[in-house]
Amino acid sequence: MVRYTGLQKDVLALYRQCLRAVRDKPSATRSNFRAFARAEFRKHISISKKDFSTIEYLLRRGRNQLESYHDPEIRNIYQ
Amino acid sequence: MFRTALLRSARQAARSTPRWQTPIARPAARSSLLQSKQIIPAAYFQAVRCYSASAGLSKDEVQGRIMDLLKNFDKVTDASKLNAESHFHNDLGLDSLDTVEVVMAIEEEFSLEIPDKQADAIHSVKQAVDYILSQPDGKGAIPILRH
Numbered sequence: 001m002v003r004y005t006g007l008q009k010d011v012l013a014l015y016r017q018c019l020r021a022v023r024d025k026p027s028a029t030r031s032n033f034r035a036f037a038r039a040e041f042r043k044h045i046s047i048s049k050k051d052f053s054t055i056e057y058l059l060r061r062g063r064n065q066l067e068s069y070h071d072p073e074i075r076n077i078y079q
Numbered sequence: 080m081f082r083t084a085l086l087r088s089a090r091q092a093a094r095s096t097p098r099w100q101t102p103i104a105r106p107a108a109r110s111s112l113l114q115s116k117q118i119i120p121a122a123y124f125q126a127v128r129c130y131s132a133s134a135g136l137s138k139d140e141v142q143g144r145i146m147d148l149l150k151n152f153d154k155v156t157d158a159s160k161l162n163a164e165s166h167f168h169n170d171l172g173l174d175s176l177d178t179v180e181v182v183m184a185i186e187e188e189f190s191l192e193i194p195d196k197q198a199d200a201i202h203s204v205k206q207a208v209d210y211i212l213s214q215p216d217g218k219g220a221i222p223i224l225r226h
Contacts, residue, residue: 038180
């Protein structure tokens, strides 16, 4: 049984929120948004789980990004 | 000829309506006219009954749908290790982000939302199947409309 730390749970919760937000996007561009979220999280996969300050910074940045990209005006995304 | 067939089926549909009513809705004193309508072979309203699905989901169906979903997931490279007991990390080699994606796909497949706490606890096919079956819309549900 894998047990996650609080910070890991926060990251997974943000990832879940991002994937949920993808569902609000137009169906034609949904895969672009999903690929973007996936890539953004994968980009930092190698960060040590003890590197709290970096992870917290990235979490904050991720939340802001989610908020701005969640705008219904944004209909497509390119990597 | 088509028209007569259509008319006949329409008449039959109209005649079978009293059969759908719940016992409470039926008048207490039935007229002889109404009673004659009651004698209808069961086959007549079979076509209408097709829309009512059988109760809930079976374990095999849930399992099959989850396994199909995993089979199509691009991160599952070794499909031979996929079975009803597979662990997402130990058997299928998925990491925590992939697990989140799988759980989200399961949500979409069964049209429900799994709260974060429960979603974090799903790490294997078996746990996912058990969770789906434990939901009120799953197998244990009491069908509301059954005649």
